Amino acid sequence: MVGSGEKHATVKLYWVFAVILCIVTFLEWICFKIDSIRENTLLIVPLLSAMSIVKFCMVCGWYMHLRYDDKILLKIFGVSLLLATGTFFILHLAI
Numbered sequence: 783m784v785g786s787g788e789k790h791a792t793v794k795l796y797w798v799f800a801v802i803l804c805i806v807t808f809l810e811w812i813c814f815k816i817d818s819i820r821e822n823t824l825l826i827v828p829l830l831s832a833m834s835i836v837k838f839c840m841v842c843g844w845y846m847h848l849r850y851d852d853k854i855l856l857k858i859f860g861v862s863l864l865l866a867t868g869t870f871f872i873l874h875l876a877i
Contacts, residue, residue: 797814799845
């Protein structure tokens, strides 16, 4: 928690995370531009899912300051992420 003496991230670290998020977003876009990747659903679904999870964790953890809040909020976001990912993959397998 903020009151427990932990320091917030520096502006430089936020810029580093912003650059990483831009790179991951660019890689997601590239996946759609390369026909051999886009047409291979066994490759593109896990690839895009992994990149989306990385972005979700970065945004929730750093930009929403989740790492400084109560641990119950981290658990709620984690369980929500697992449920959403599990539901997505189960529905993808059903198609």
